[in-house]
Amino acid sequence: MQPAIRLARHGVRLTYEEAQSMHNRELAEFPDSKRIFQRDGKFYEPGDLFSQPELARTLERIAARPDEFYKGAMAHELAAEIQRGGGLITAQDLAEYEVKERAPIKGTYRGYEIISAPPPSSGGITLIETLNILEGYDLGKLGNRSADAIHLTAEAFRRAFYDRAEFLGDPDFVQLPVAQLIDKKYATGWRESLDLTRAGNSKELRRPSGFGELDRSAAAHSPYGGHESTNTTHYSVVDSQGNAVSVTTTLNDGFGSRVTAGKLGFLLNNEMDDFTSKPGVPNGYGLLQGEANAIAPGKRPLSAMAPTIVLKDGKLFLVLGSPGGPRIISTVANILMGVIDYGLDIKQAVNAPRFHHQWEPDQIYIEKTGLSPDTIKLLQARGHKIKQEDYWSDGECIAVDAKSGELLGASDGRGGGRAVGY
């Protein structure tokens, strides 16, 4: 933990984006957050040194005694701090927390092997299901960001996110039909309902039949809920021997709950928003989620994080990932298709304008500068609702040049990240 301790103690120079992000009104509502991130109102400027001595001390305590956080004095300090703010977590909850190591989820796309995050993240399954549906179309021939290709990709997202909403949650609590969801035959079934010339309708989507557990369809646990009516970090690393690591870690929103755990000096997340707090009511990212992801004691929330590694002929080809809530999945898919289907290099693929669909709300999100007005009109003529937004996500990716073995790092031009080699 030494590097992290050093950075916390001696500080880091803030980028423009980091300094800007600290102008957060909600941070100012919590005295410790206001003190640490806003110097009590004397806001940090880009280039300022930002150090966190309390965090350094906390990390040192954990380094000296690894179970300090969950079982030691720190667990009691943290629980007391949470309860002081009206939170529910107890020292016993912390003591009972278990870290789980899980096998990744695997699929293939046009001969490439896709290795990604397993449940309780939906990231890997939803990515692989989307790609399985798309594998039946020659996207490269249709052309990068052509109306045809966007139509098909949005329809694939619609279907995969629909399944996500209904079936996915913590595998320790609910049985997930993972094998069926990532089955190529199931994707073939989905393609049969996909009209090449008309937008689908999320409310009328019917799942293909003949797939065991999936046959219970929307009737049993509709994510619509009967009649009731941003911060994450990603980094990719490859070492000199070709070992690859793809890491996404999340506090959920920017600065999490905005609450700092007192003198412990770190922020508390607002991860409860990743659960279905009420079926039929969208979460902070507009996601409708189902009973499978309902809140329960000891349960882990469903995530969309999709740290992903792609192999070609057993060799490392891409390391991908991003923040962005549900848009993580479409971001990783956009980048992956940029390279595999449209022949972009990794930097072009990361910077390319993105689009997103998540079943509900039933619309294609595009970046403001993302598509030509002609393409938008073609999509609208098919029946798609188009919502233009400022940019989102932050792809931090690596590609391996097949011939030279050279590592090509691509940090998203939208953010303040950086590709480095040493």
Ligand code: DON
């Ligand atoms: O795990 C998830 O899916 C969310 N907690 C991620 C939130 C996120 O990426 C916000 N970043 N912009």
